[in-house]
Amino acid sequence: MQAVLKDSGLKITTQRCKLLEFLTQVDEQHLTVENIYQGLNAQGETIGLNTVYRIMAHFEQAGIVVRRLFESENAVYELNNKPRHDHLICLTCGKLTEFTDPLIELRLGLAAEHHGMIIHHHSLNMYGHCFDCQQALNSQSARQKVD
Numbered sequence: 268m269q270a271v272l273k274d275s276g277l278k279i280t281t282q283r284c285k286l287l288e289f290l291t292q293v294d295e296q297h298l299t300v301e302n303i304y305q306g307l308n309a310q311g312e313t314i315g316l317n318t319v320y321r322i323m324a325h326f327e328q329a330g331i332v333v334r335r336l337f338e339s340e341n342a343v344y345e346l347n348n349k350p351r352h353d354h355l356i357c358l359t360c361g362k363l364t365e366f367t368d369p370l371i372e373l374r375l376g377l378a379a380e381h382h383g384m385i386i387h388h389h390s391l392n393m394y395g396h397c398f399d400c401q402q403a404l405n406s407q408s409a410r411q412k413v414d
């Protein structure tokens with residue numbers, strides 16, 4: 268934990284360590300500042316919402332986390348420790364799925380090259396209805412037909 272902070276050039280503070288520890292421990296990898304704040308406080312940490320905002324901004328600047336903005340949602344943060352990936356977002360339940368597709372990467376690279384652009388980062392999000400929500404919607408409309 269401390270090594271990550273040290274490498275990033277950030278000063279090591281107890282609160283930064285706590286926050287980073289929390290981010291590496293939780294299952295859900297895309298979290299809003301409120302999620303992180305609530306999670307930490309549920310663990311008995313007394314850390315203010317504003318402090319979490321401030322630390323996450325520092326983490327983002329230092330490249331420890333990536334900030335993502337999905338439609339109609341607050342920004343979410345995820346640790347910047349995995350390969351580049353894209354996201355599928357369910358409009359009904361908000362479920363987030365990650366995927367990587369080398370062909371998409373390749374096509375994006377070619378498109379950028381074609382326009383003389385060097386890619387710094389890209390974001391590709393697809394919005395729709397996940398399998399579970401489709402099932403629920405289908406059985407709902409089937410029921411309505413019976414009524």
Ligand SMILES: [Zn+2]
Binds near residue numbers: 360
């Ligand atoms: Zn869904």
Ligand SMILES: [Zn+2]
Binds near residue numbers: 354365
């Ligand atoms: Zn992700």
